[in-house]
Amino acid sequence: MDNLREGIQNHIIELQLEIDNIFARGRNSVVSEVTVGQIYGGMRGLVALACNTSYVDPYSGLYIGKYTTNEFSDKLPEEIFFLLSTGKFPDKESLADFQNDLNKRAKVPQYTWDVLRSLPKDTHPMTMLSLGILSMENESVFKKEYQKGLQKADYWKYTLEDAMNILAKLPELAAGIYRIRFGDGNLIPYDSNLNWSGNLAHMLGVNDDEGFADLMRLYLVLHCDHEGGNVSAFTSRVVNSALSDLYYAVSAGLNGLAGPLHGLANQECLRFILKIHDQLGADPDDKELKKYIIDTLDSGNVIPGYGHAVLRVTDPRFTAFMNFGNDNCAGNHCFKIAKKLFKLVPDILSAYKGGKVASPWPNVDAMSGSLLYHYGLNQFDFYTVLFGVSRVMGFCAQNILALGLGQPIIRPKSVTNKWVIDKLDEN
Ligand code: FCX
Numbered sequence: 001m002d003n004l005r006e007g008i009q010n011h012i013i014e015l016q017l018e019i020d021n022i023f024a025r026g027r028n029s030v031v032s033e034v035t036v037g038q039i040y041g042g043m044r045g046l047v048a049l050a051c052n053t054s055y056v057d058p059y060s061g062l063y064i065g066k067y068t069t070n071e072f073s074d075k076l077p078e079e080i081f082f083l084l085s086t087g088k089f090p091d092k093e094s095l096a097d098f099q100n101d102l103n104k105r106a107k108v109p110q111y112t113w114d115v116l117r118s119l120p121k122d123t124h125p126m127t128m129l130s131l132g133i134l135s136m137e138n139e140s141v142f143k144k145e146y147q148k149g150l151q152k153a154d155y156w157k158y159t160l161e162d163a164m165n166i167l168a169k170l171p172e173l174a175a176g177i178y179r180i181r182f183g184d185g186n187l188i189p190y191d192s193n194l195n196w197s198g199n200l201a202h203m204l205g206v207n208d209d210e211g212f213a214d215l216m217r218l219y220l221v222l223h224c225d226h227e228g229g230n231v232s233a234f235t236s237r238v239v240n241s242a243l244s245d246l247y248y249a250v251s252a253g254l255n256g257l258a259g260p261l262h263g264l265a266n267q268e269c270l271r272f273i274l275k276i277h278d279q280l281g282a283d284p285d286d287k288e289l290k291k292y293i294i295d296t297l298d299s300g301n302v303i304p305g306y307g308h309a310v311l312r313v314t315d316p317r318f319t320a321f322m323n324f325g326n327d328n329c330a331g332n333h334c335f336k337i338a339k340k341l342f343k344l345v346p347d348i349l350s351a352y353k354g355g356k357v358a359s360p361w362p363n364v365d366a367m368s369g370s371l372l373y374h375y376g377l378n379q380f381d382f383y384t385v386l387f388g389v390s391r392v393m394g395f396c397a398q399n400i401l402a403l404g405l406g407q408p409i410i411r412p413k414s415v416t417n418k419w420v421i422d423k424l425d426e427n
Helices: 002-024 036-040 077-086 092-104 110-117 125-135 141-149 152-182 196-204 210-222 231-241 246-257 265-280 286-298 316-328 333-354 365-374 380-404 417-426
Strands: 054-057 061-064
Touching (some): 002 077, 002 152, 077 092, 077 196, 077 210, 077 380, 092 152, 110 125, 152 246, 196 210, 210 316, 210 365, 231 380, 246 380, 265 286, 265 380, 286 333, 316 333
Antiparallel strands (some): 054 061
């Protein structure tokens, strides 16, 4: 992985130069301000973080580096990790070198399987993923080097080692979780002739179809990163900023991803679609489906897969999945219901309660579950694990770059109500 390491080193130098130029223009310049609403409203829209792996434009969606979703959605996850952490796609040789390195590190230790097999049978697969990674923390190269007395400038290099070891093991770990939790518990061996996503598809053992392997590739590409302020990425960065190693940081990020307003929403989406299928049949007409959506809202529930904290248009990742579905499973009932929802939900949400929903458009989760279901991956409790496998690439890249740039421990200031009242009185 020499080329990857060199690419990251060069990227850190480029980013540091940009930051030096920004600082030269005024370290104390004010570029953003905070309202009372933001202090009490989850800091929504507050600009207080820099993240150079990806950017979400409210109107054109996710960019990885300078590339739009359309420009990177045909790539391999390995190429995406390279892009996230170096700002550039790898050439052929660098890609092969990176993939060989992953192959060498792919084996999950036996003690991790022992931990996972000892859990109650109905443990959520996200708990298993988070715990599986945490169980390997003792392997952290960063931790060992830090204890020996590591220079700050080298933090990122050993965090990259940890990232490689974690990323390499994710396909085997995730597939093993699926087989322990939902299958007969027998693990399918890793195949070093397959790439990262191909191996995951193979070791799950649910479908040998090429379409399924391609869906895994697309899924792992589209979920890789979404800026620095979302719950999971931010959590992972905060934890790593205390120099807790990447095993702690990745596990923590995954715990955030496991929430129903974040990564778990994709399993909720499919549950919603299957409920519609059960109650209204495979081909509900628009009128009855509209009523079902409105009844869901009136009973105080959200429509899963719709809305977003940043996006104000249809998520291009949703569109990429819809295009995949049109090409590969246009006749599938769940896919057809997901498409019908896309036709009806935005108008209903726009008009709902005086337009209080900031974005009535679908996010990435509204379509992905139907496609997985089509290929026989019908254990939807597992879907967030796939999201997690992909998102770990973003956690790793963000943390490596932040350490490379010497970013300090994260510690925003909180205030009491009294402080806010006094401040308002002053103004
Ligand atoms: N259905 C019903 N109501 C919705 C809604 C939806 N899909 N989306 C937003 N709203 C409501 C909110 O619940 C909130 O109501 P409240 O004032 O009574 O609390 C109001 O609209 C304003 O929220 P808004 O500013 O639009 O959205 P937020 O930034 O607060 O939250 C999420 C964004 C994504 C959490 C919200 O739209 C939601 O709950 N969506 C459904 C769950 C979902 O799809 N999550 C996946 C998100 C994403 F892809 C990810 O991070 O993984």
